[in-house]
């Protein structure tokens with residue numbers, strides 16, 4: 001009996017010897033059996049399973065949705081993000097000729113990558129079109145807008161130094177560095193990203209706890225069965241297996257629900273967002289999580305399910321011994 | 324096959340369930356274990372199953388000191404022993420076939436072999452036609468027989484039974500005992516704890532009597 005306990009028992013009628021291959025097959029069979037059995041148990045109580053799935057799904061969807069929102073904000077701001085731009089509002093007294101020669105002088109400078117002139121007439125026309133106030137504006141005697149020169153510093157040039165220099169020019173009323181608010185936006189987004197990660201960490205921890213508790217209850221309700229299985233020689237791995245699969249199914253379902261929630265939210269928001277974008281003359285559409293992202297979310301759910309189940313199983317299964 | 328060497332089992336409250344018990348059961352033997360309620364019969368069987376460890380002394384099974392079997396070795400040890408226990412018996416959400424098949428599933432037999440062996444075992448206990456029934460639809464005696472089929476289906480070398488005829492009428496009890504004798508005939512070591520003195524004294528086997536945890540004497 002001792003070491004190779006299995007071998008002698010197999011002699012007798014069948015005379016077949018268990019080989020490594022058979023062990024592997026048996027192990028695989030028990031895996032698919034446990035997986036199917038656990039799934040059946042999960043589906044057998046649809047109401048409570050659905051609640052578990054929803055709880056996990058919402059907890060996972062929240063940080064993912066916030067992450068998606070941030071990603072979209074990054075895409076939108078990306079277009080403003082890169083080179084800083086200095087808007088030079090010329091003094092009201094400056095006429096078209098002076099503005100044009102200033103523009104030409106600026107464009108020729110080595111520390112300026114690009115300069116473009118928006119004449120006061122062009123600015124008014126654009127404003128009228130965008131605002132819909134064209135009737136009102138047409139009746140104005142005087143154009144209240146100044147000439148505007150947009151200056152993009154060359155790479156390697158400190159934009160604030162250039163801004164200070166240009167602001168000192170007589171013809172320039174005001175020099176506004178557009179980068180300040182871009183920087184502010186960037187650091188806000190950085191803060192947002194950190195918050196999302198922190199939130200994700202807390203919620204993931206919560207998901208593991210929810211799953212751990214669900215599996216603990218499953219273990220508790222099958223205590224008798226565990227005792228019997230251990231009594232007839234079931235190893236810890238054998239007893240553990242169905243519960244790990246239960247955790248996996250809860251996690252996978254929760255991940256799928258999370259992906260679904262995010263997709264629904266995106267679908268719900270995409271139309272108003274792109275309508276808003278059109279107002280800003282952009283054909284921007286929301287960036288989603290895609291098929292790969294959805295699959296990753298389901299996988300993440302499954303992984304968390306396994307982790308929670310493992311937590312519960314290692315804490316509670318050992319305590320159940322035949323008495 | 325089973326040897327107890329001055330075994331004492333003291334439960335936490337300081338109560339000695341077994342005191343200095345020494346016994347030796349040979350490979351081909353069928354032995355009855357009797358004694359008043361609380362004498363220590365179940366405790367003795369639990370030590371063989373490694374459901375508990377002795378406080379003092381040694382338990383040897385097939386020449387192997389059970390003190391050397393660690394907690395990881397317990398499942399393998401138990402797979403070599405068939406048990407019929409007083410309480411926790413069957414899985415009530417599985418049918419008779421699945422209940423009997425459990426030890427084979429655990430040991431990793433393939434499903435054809437499982438089908439063959441389970442039917443052979445059910446045939447022996449006369450429940451072949453009930454294989455699809457759920458345990459709750461069976462009588463107490465039938466449930467007991469399902470438990471017996473499960474205990475022998477893995478062809479263990481040792482069979483332990485704690486009050487296997489507790490729920491049965493005299494005729495059925497005699498039949499069950501006959502079953503155990505059949506298993507013993509094919510080389511299984513059988514140890515049966517039983518109150519039913521009238522029945523076991525009719526059978527020609529060794530009877531071990533416990534009183535307050537002590538061994539009284541062995542009669543052939």
Ligand SMILES: Nc1ncnc2c1ncn2[C@@H]1O[C@H](COP(=O)(O)OP(=O)(O)OP(=O)(O)O)[C@@H](O)[C@H]1O
Pocket residue numbers: 334335336338339340358359360361362363364365366367
């Ligand atoms: N887990 C335990 N903790 C403390 N004491 C126990 C435990 N199990 C059994 N005992 C005590 O040990 C003694 C022997 O118990 P055991 O179950 O072996 O008796 P038994 O001979 O099987 O009795 P019965 O015929 O009623 O089944 C009893 O006095 C019992 O109270």
Ligand SMILES: [Mg+2]
Pocket residue numbers: 364365366409485
């Ligand atoms: Mg007892």
